[in-house]
Amino acid sequence: ESLSDWTLTVASTESVPCSPRRRNVTAKASSDSCDADNYADSQLEDLVDSMSPPARKYHVHRAQLAVGPRRSDYFATLFKNRRRMMRDESDRKQDKGSDASQDGTYIELKASAAAAFPIMLDFMYSPIGTPVEATTESAVALRHLASCFGIREMFNSVTDFIKSDLRPETAPTYLLEAETYKHDKLITASLKICAGSFMEIKLSEIVLLPPDLFELVVRSPHLVCDSESLSVRVAAYSRCRPDVIDLETIISLTNAEIMPRIAPDEALFYIHLLSLLGVDLPDSSKGGAAPTLYDRCVAASPNVVRGALQVKHSPLCTHTSSFHDRHRQTMNKDYDDLPSGVKVDLLESTIAKSVHSAENRPIWREEQPDHDESSIEQSPSSEELRDELSTAKEAMMDLQGEIKRLRRKMEKTVEKYESKLNAREDEVQRCKEELSRFERVPNEHSASSTCTYQEDVEYDKYGEP
Secondary structure (H helix, E strand, C coil), X not given: CCCCCEEEXXXXXXXXXXXXXEEEECCCCCCCCCCHHHHHHHHHHHHXXXXXXXCEEEEECHHHHHCCCCCCHHHHHHHHHHHHHHHHCHHHHHHHCCCHHHCEEEEEECHHHHHHHHHHHHHHHCCCCCCCCCCCCCHHHHHHHHHHHCCHHHHHHHHHHHHHHCCCCCHHHHHHHHHHCCCHHHHHHHHHHHHHCCCCCCHHHHXXXXXXXXXXXXXXXXXXXXXXXXXXXXXXXXXXXXXXXXXXXXXXXXXXXXXXXXXXXXXXXXXXXXXXXXXXXXXXXXXXXXXXXXHHHHHHCHHHHHHHHHHHCCHHHCCCCCHHHHHHHHHHHHHHCCCHHHHHHHHHHHHHHHXXXXXXXXXXXXXXXXXXXXXXXXXXXXXXXXXXXXXXXXXXHHXXXXXXXXXXXXXXHHHHHHHHHHHHHHHHHHHHHHHCCCCCCCCCCCCCCCCCCEECCCCCCCCCC
């Protein structure tokens, strides 16, 4: 007789509500009649099953699920009602030859909850005092499962784990999972951490958030980030998620209240992005008292435009490999691709800034009414300029020597690791040759008497053949 007396079929779907949909299924029909409605229902179920992700089966034990301090209140109620139903219909079920051992439960869960389902079963089968094997990725799903199936001890254990694990590095994952299962308190806590540690969180974690959650973080009152750094992060997010960025989202993310200034290096990117999103440039619309995103980009662009023009009119920078020159070449290309009207606005802003800087720059005059010693000492002499130039050349030579030293050190490190890699490859090859001398033999052993659940068991009977 099979050691398992119940089968759980778990299907992954993203289109179901928060609580799982459960229904009891049996291997055989419960009645002789099979009318048109039942046939239509079976056809519909077959169609849904064919469109859904593949389900996984777990062969479990009712006593383990419904009894003890780690029991499930849901399964305890389910089995209690089933026993009552079977007592009422025992005669009819015996006549039909129903095999109760093949009864089971069909469960539909979201993807992360379906992935965490085996961890829940491991917890229910583990001895008292064994902690739940939760991770940052599975904790919220496990808490959701504990709530749905009524496993109080696992709910408390996972909640303690989340409290200790919630930090800036893990907050984006918790925010995403909490939104998936609508855990409002966890959404609030993780959102506050994401906003307060916005610049500490890696961009690879931030881009996992959908636009609505990213917008909540950016517009949070707890956000700690200066305007230009925020513009750099929003631009990086837009580059990584171009498929989810629309005009309404980018206008909200770059609102003048939270981003009054744009980083100069991102000004041309935002102008291009506005053009791709359908804004007619140059943008003549007025944003009321606050300047529009286009106006802020134009105001931030003079240094970038000046660098782009230097590349355009300096042939020495076209074939260089330094980072700054390559960056200016990219800016030059972005500038060349802009419409003529936008270039006019950018050039006007650049000229206006240059004029303003020239007006505020101190001017040395050769003829002054009073030639006192203090004014003469303030004017730099040619000897001082030569000394400064010599000092600058010496500093440049020192930097070049430091670069050469670091390059030699890096080459030695690479050679050392290459030699280690070659030694490891030789060791792997030796192990392969050694393993090729052995032959695989059947593994014959008797089944353990330990009671545990099995997933998709190959055999359901044990003992003498």
